[in-house]
Amino acid sequence: MEMIDVLAICGSVREGSLNRALLHAAQDLADDPFRVEVWDDHSLIPRVDGTRGRPFPEAVGALRDRVSVADVLLLVTPEFNRSIPGVLKDIVDWLAILAPPRPLAGKPVMLMSASPNRFGGVFAQLHLADALRRVGAEVLTDFDVAVGFAHRHIDDGGILVGEEPRRDIAQLWRRVLPLVGEGKRAVPA
């Protein structure tokens, strides 16, 4: 089967982030044909200021191009006040601007989240899915991987060791495969 190119973005820039640990576990647990590349240039992305369209700031243009060619976008988000952090909202808003190549139009997107509280960031996923669907993304998963009490599942080295979340992630890759595998891939508009 042809390789499935997944671009993964974490919504946290915090050192010791629970969500970055989750993202790396998702990367490690992705078997063939998935190939997960982590995008980590948050510091290069300016705030969205309402100046829409081209020319995009260089790093924004590069990110838009990279997302456009990815088969799947994986967003791993913290929850801040029952929504997503500003850093991730800026990224989504830059990607959502309706100028060619329209990176989110028809784009299959997977969502995951981690939080120290019991709900694991489901409210953030709800907001994120809503914003993504508004601009025509195809949200494949929500709430499938929302790791509650995440600090108990992640060791001091930032490794997700919890058996249950690891099993949920592996299951999610298996569930997504037929949705994005050969012949079923969404074609961006």
Ligand code: FNR
């Ligand atoms: C939080 N946190 C939080 N957690 C949650 O489950 N629901 C929430 O509404 C909030 N709200 C919130 C607001 C603000 C301003 C902060 C700083 C934090 C806790 C949050 O989930 C926790 O700090 C995570 O560890 C953040 O994710 P990373 O950075 O560890 O990936």
